[in-house]
């Protein structure tokens with residue numbers, strides 16, 4: 139009986155290592171079909187999951203119903219599993235270099251638990267070559283077993299989109315790969331258990347790794363182009379969204395918009411590719427330029443507002459700005475690597491008084507990460523309001539609602555980073571990217 143059949147008969151257990159935005163939905167989806175063990179190093183998160191609470195705030199308690207799953211923070215329990223899926227974070231360090239610490243440490247934990255016939259599939263986003271060059275040697279060293287002969291390894295990148303209820307683990311085609319034909323077949327069949335959209339069998343692990351990294355790199359570079367266009371059109375006093383709407387009527391014009399690129403995927407993954415490319419003596423220009431432009435947009439936005447405040451005759455030190463939305467994107471609570479924090483810090487560095495509200499973010503987390511707290515006392519004398527994130531709740535706002543925050547000031551300014559109030563503002567001094 140092969141591993142797939144064993145999983146199906148519940149004679150083998152699938153374990154997911156790292157139960158965050160990626161790991162938990164996968165674990166729960168599999169747990170509707172087969173026996174699953176969820177492992178995470180954070181015992182407090184495990185405690186929450188045991189009570190059917192998703193610590194990342196994405197899933198409702200109903201998602202845990204009818205699941206054959208146990209949760210553990212004890213790596214010794216991993217010995218009871220046979221098919222390991224690794225979904226731990228792959229961040230960058232302060233020099234924008236890949237930080238493989240979680241992947242390496244997860245590989246040590248899995249390696250210690252490996253037995254003959256076991257499978258390990260990495261889902262964390264990495265550069266091409268990482269699984270074979272960085273992870274498999276650890277698995278072999280810890281287990282004393284040989285990859286390909288004693289155990290199998292694969293890579294299947296995660297493509298979910300935080301906050302997106304339409305494109306989910308079951309509805310997105312899953313790219314799968316394996317270290318040989320047998321493993322590819324078993325890994326593909328296993329994922330087919332949960333992915334209704336089907337799987338794409340990549341010819342190698344490196345192809346699957348590269349496919350994922352270029353998906354986000356492509357987005358990053360395209361958004362950077364829109365941001366650069368926005369800087370140019372701002373100088374020309376042309377609204378970028380008007381331009382994009384007009385250009386978008388051509389059949390092959392690509393659908394990208396300017397914006398703040400934050401989070402732990404699009405703004406991070408290109409650095410993994412840049413790092414690996416250098417090993418091959420190539421210094422990427424376009425990818426790095428994209429990163430430079432996108433990483434600068436928070437500071438740029440703040441500077442544009444400061445210029446407008448000065449032009450409106452405001453004393454910068456006494457001026458007040460309300461920022462609406464601080465998460466890295468709409469309708470999520472995740473504030474990691476939010477470029478709105480750059481806008482706020484830059485404004486504060488000029489002496490501007492900044493208040494922040496958000497319908498999704500957690501004030502304690504903000505305080506810890508950025509030393510920013512959410513305000514509970516929204517005023518009526520802000521000199522400017524920045525709508526930084528297009529949370530659903532902010533999409534319903536009218537100009538009259540915004541004016542209430544600025545009724546006791548002169549020449550109030552609206553900064554509409556996402557362009558959601560375009561053509562709707564009559565009285566406020568309007569600026570968007």
Ligand SMILES: NC(=O)c1ccc[n+]([C@@H]2O[C@H](COP(=O)([O-])OP(=O)(O)OC[C@H]3O[C@@H](n4cnc5c(N)ncnc54)[C@H](O)[C@@H]3O)[C@@H](O)[C@H]2O)c1
Pocket residue numbers: 155156157158159160161177178179180183194225226227228240241243244247261262263264296297298299300402403
């Ligand atoms: N969030 C997304 O939408 C998304 C989409 C596609 C790909 N990815 C990729 O998936 C991977 C995971 O991202 P995420 O957003 O789920 O991260 P996350 O930070 O939400 O979750 C990671 C989890 O792993 C745990 N963890 C850390 N080190 C561990 C270890 N050594 N052993 C066990 N558990 C450990 C953490 O406690 C946390 O619960 C990353 O490589 C990311 O780039 C994420």
